[in-house]
Amino acid sequence: MCLALLGCAGSLDHPERFANLGQGPDAGPVNPPSDGGCDPVVDIFPLSCSSSSCHSAQSQQGNLDLESPGLPNRLVGKTAHGGPGLLIDPQNPAQSVLLLKVTSNPPFQFQMPLGAPPLSPNEMACLQAWVQAAVTP
Numbered sequence: 001m002c003l004a005l006l007g008c009a010g011s012l013d014h015p016e017r018f019a020n021l022g023q024g025p026d027a028g029p030v031n032p033p034s035d036g037g038c039d040p041v042v043d044i045f046p047l048s049c050s051s052s053s054c055h056s057a058q059s060q061q062g063n064l065d066l067e068s069p070g071l072p073n074r075l076v077g078k079t080a081h082g083g084p085g086l087l088i089d090p091q092n093p094a095q096s097v098l099l100l101k102v103t104s105n106p107p108f109q110f111q112m113p114l115g116a117p118p119l120s121p122n123e124m125a126c127l128q129a130w131v132q133a134a135v136t137p
């Protein structure tokens with residue numbers, strides 16, 4: 001039996017970011033800052049998604065570019081590659097593939113970011129708020 005896992009190899013540009021993954025008794029709040037200070041385009045995508053030749057403008061694994069300008073407009077209502085669903089689902093934001101793929105049990109293939117620590121609870125909350133804001137008029 002042969003098993004091949006496809007992914008994005010590489011190193012972390014900011015390994016200190018993964019020192020505390022938001023787990024344990026001193027993890028702090030799970031909710032994003034009340035002032036809306038989180039921005040996954042700045043705080044999450046460059047470090048976890050578009051580095052290491054995964055979802056950058058050049059590599060676009062799964063035809064997904066999380067680096068170029070125009071997010072989230074390029075993702076809302078767009079079909080995901082590699083499995084069913086919309087990258088950002090305007091009718092049901094909680095079922096957006098962009099959110100589901102970073103959960104511990106994604107609907108298809110592997111949890112993202114592949115080969116790196118999972119997003120922290122704060123990062124997950126930030127991404128959820130960003131997806132919701134993307135579909136809120």
